[in-house]
Amino acid sequence: MNKPTLSTNEAAELMNVGPQYVLDLIDAGVLNAAKLGKGYNLMTRDVLAYIEKQISEQAAKRMRRPKRAEALTQKNSQENP
Numbered sequence: 001m002n003k004p005t006l007s008t009n010e011a012a013e014l015m016n017v018g019p020q021y022v023l024d025l026i027d028a029g030v031l032n033a034a035k036l037g038k039g040y041n042l043m044t045r046d047v048l049a050y051i052e053k054q055i056s057e058q059a060a061k062r063m064r065r066p067k068r069a070e071a072l073t074q075k076n077s078q079e080n081p
Contacts, residue, residue, distance in 0.1 A: 005044065006041070006042050007041065007042075008023055011031075014044075025050070
């Protein structure tokens with residue numbers, strides 16, 4: 001993405017969520033934004049950093065579930081001997 005700033009609608013599209021979710025993140029102080037004119041502007045890098053953080057945190061949570069990982073490993077080894 002070459003654009004340095006995004007509207008809330010563009011950020012929502014990038015995050016695959018609704019615009020209200022982006023507004024909620026702004027109101028909660030999770031995403032930095034500036035209100036210029038009628039709407040907010042967000043830095044693209046901030047939105048991408050938020051997405052990356054969510055991916056990392058959620059992947060880490062999944063990695064801490066050994067029973068699920070073991071079951072998948074066993075299933076794969078049975079299907080592909």
